[in-house]
Amino acid sequence: MAFGTVGIIMLAVVLMFYMKMVDARARLRKKADPIQDIIDVAAVFESIAKDAEALEIINKGLATYVDAPSLLQKKKQLEDSLKSQVTNDS
Numbered sequence: 001m002a003f004g005t006v007g008i009i010m011l012a013v014v015l016m017f018y019m020k021m022v023d024a025r026a027r028l029r030k031k032a033d034p035i036q037d038i039i040d041v042a043a044v045f046e047s048i049a050k051d052a053e054a055l056e057i058i059n060k061g062l063a064t065y066v067d068a069p070s071l072l073q074k075k076k077q078l079e080d081s082l083k084s085q086v087t088n089d090s
Contacts, residue, residue: 035061035068042074051081 038061045054055078061071 035065035070038065039070039074042078046078046081051078051085054078055082 038057042054042057042061045051045057055075058071058075058078062068062075065071
């Protein structure tokens with residue numbers, strides 16, 4: 001009987017820690033920056049040499065977040081990259 005009680009107490013403690021961990025992760029997800037998410041998606045396209053598609057993602061983000069400095073900076077960087085690709089191809 002004593003082992004069963006100890007087991008139930010240990011299970012309750014583990015469950016409490018698990019719930020605390022799940023709550024902390026949920027709070028982190030809510031704090032996620034939507035602008036950074038847009039930049040991250042664009043970076044995936046950029047990493048596979050699809051700068052035009054990355055620029056489309058950034059432009060869609062700018063439609064929602066018009067004055068976001070990080071999106072404007074990324075847009076300029078991608079436009080410069082595309083211009084240099086055109087120059088190098090010529």
